Amino acid sequence: MTDTRAAYVPRSAYGLHIGGEEISAADAFEAVDPSVGTPWAEIPQASAADVDRAVAAARGAFASWRRSSPATRQELLWRLADAVEAEPERWARLLATENGRPIREATVADVPTCAAILRFFSGVLRDLRGDQIPVEAPDTLIYTVREPLGVIAALIPWNSPLITLANKLGPALAAGNTVVLKPSEFASASVLEFARLAQGILPPGVVNVVTGFGPEVGAALVAHPDVQKVTFTGGTPTARKIMAAAGEALTPAIMELGGKGAMIVCADADLDAAVADALTGIYMANGEVCVAASRLLVHADVHDEFAQRFTALARTIKIGDALDPATQFGPLVTAQQRDRVAAAIARARGEGAEVVVGGSAPELPAPLDNGFFLSPTLLADPAGGTSASQEEFFGPVTVLEKFTDDADALQRANATRYGLAAGVWTRDLARAHRMARELEAGIVWVNKWFDLPVGVPMGGVKDSGFGRELSAETLHEYSAPKVVNVDLSVARPRLWGEG
Known part of the structure; x- marks a missing residue:
């Protein structure tokens, strides 16, 4: 260890990210450097009212973002990947300071993986399409189109925040949804830094970040009636609470949970x-x-x-x-x-x-x-x-x-x-x-372990959750099919009135 630790230093005080703006919160809590046990940053503590504003901002942005062209979404996701990759040392230092991830691992794993996930969904979004469905009636044409769901509530853990963030944002944005992110209170700074980066790339309100403790912020977010899907990575006990709250609002979920490999x-x-x-x-x-x-x-x-x-x-x-x-x-x-x-x-x-x-x-x-x-x-x-x-x-x-x-x-x-x-x-x-x-x-x-290349479906069975991330099929988790049933004829059988 060197005599002087080069811990990460925020460029300015952190705020919530709502509707394309960084705003202050009424309260804050300390982020602690786990290598030395001392505070290094202050994280804003959002309120239920802040969550309401973030969801409203995401809902407002959805109207135009869902209509954006595949080329637009493709370009912006690629630009996000470029921006992350442009400063690998800064991100690695931030992660090491924030959650104790050894900087050698953060440099070779977290930063390039985050960028790779964003690039993957930038490309594969071109394959998000519907089907033509063959039927017996010769004068009927039926096809489906895939449509985004709306506002996605994404709750991410502290162990790999940059990678998990990309796992949520990549497919959600690629499919045309908007997102409200709630990071772990133990790894919020990296998500707030990413939001700062995204502010100059994405339209206002497409990505919003509310930070704070689960019982206040997470609970308000997953139970919000304007959230169309919840995606969560974390522990099984927390997942049960989230599912109970989301169930009250009939909100579907993706759950990537624990394991005992x-x-x-x-x-x-x-x-x-x-x-x-x-x-x-x-x-x-x-x-x-x-x-x-x-x-x-x-x-x-x-x-x-x-x-x-x-x-x-x-x-x-x-x-x-x-x-x-x-x-x-x-x-x-x-x-x-x-x-x-x-x-x-x-x-x-x-x-x-x-x-x-x-x-x-x-x-x-x-x-x-x-x-x-x-x-x-x-x-x-x-x-x-x-x-x-x-x-x-x-x-x-x-x-x-x-x-x-x-x-x-x-x-x-x-x-x-x-x-x-x-x-x-x-x-x-x-x-x-x-x-x-x-x-x-x-x-x-x-004959290997820990190999999760981008494009391979990631998820579990039993208490390890449901839904799949990291792959092309993940786009279906963030979209729904709409059926279009077209009559190509004008003839009608005589069913009503006099024969």
Whole structure:
């Protein structure tokens, strides 16, 4: 760590973004740098009245935005991507300061991925089209057109705000909708900075941002009668509250929720690759990711060797300031999140799980000793009987289990309420295809983990949510078909009056 930390400094005080203007709020709260535990910015606290104004602005802008040409929307989304990509170092520094994402990861992952998603939807929007429907009547022509829904309420989490923002805005805007964004209170600055960038590119009111705490701002937004769809990425308990509120207004939703990803390592796996992928799968983004490899199901024949290799590498991970390019692993986003994960580790230990590596806060020099750090952790639970094998920790904790045959591995992998990501490591492709078919997950990786290229449908089953993001079919989530039924004749059967 350098003697002088180059934390991100806002160019000016932050405000809400409503109707193309940045406006102040009556109250504010502090954004805290998780590497050192000190405030670095003030975030505006919106009110229910601010939410009303934001939705009204989005509704007003929808009238013209929905009629904009595909070429216009295509160009503006591309310009947004260019603008993000023009300052990669600034965005990476902001993310490291905001949520503890190691700056080396933010530079190579978050910034280019955000731009790539916007560019993808800029291009694929040209394929948003209806169909002609064949019918028996020769004088009838029926076709459909796809139309935007209206105002979209987008609620995004703190772990990858720039990527998640693009996942929501890209398809929603491409389909002709307008958006009100509500970021997490723990990662609002990056979304506000994006809104500043968009202000000079998009028409007023097309994208609006209201910041603040969920019970005040999020609740008012998802229950608003003028919101036509809710899209949420986050935890399952919060999703249940959002669904209840949206249900009162009969508002449909897209839910990208939690996971308990099972990585199955067969006896014939390439152990070097499997261990490397397992480390990346759980410790990338400080373990705060829904598709994390948070369960390692390893065949009994290679279990001990896998554990030895994994443990040896895990002990060498460089923990430090997220702003330091040499840091491989940073802090958790808040002290509360660190304590929540630590409590989950303690609960699993009480149930019989063993800490193989990590399990506690690392010893770091000042000022990092006030940061929200928790060491990369591996728990051993051979039978998979503790809460560590069932509950999403959303932190740098994975659990090592032992299985004896494919049926055993599949049964245990599927024995959770989640179904987002899973993976199989084997040299036998027939086995890989069979296991992929049986795994209850929206994403199944074979001999890799964490690969989500733009264009691949992302989403889960069971308690991991519904709807798909990141792909061409996502445009259908943000549009609806309208049927046009045309009579090409003038003849009518005699049904009324005298024959």
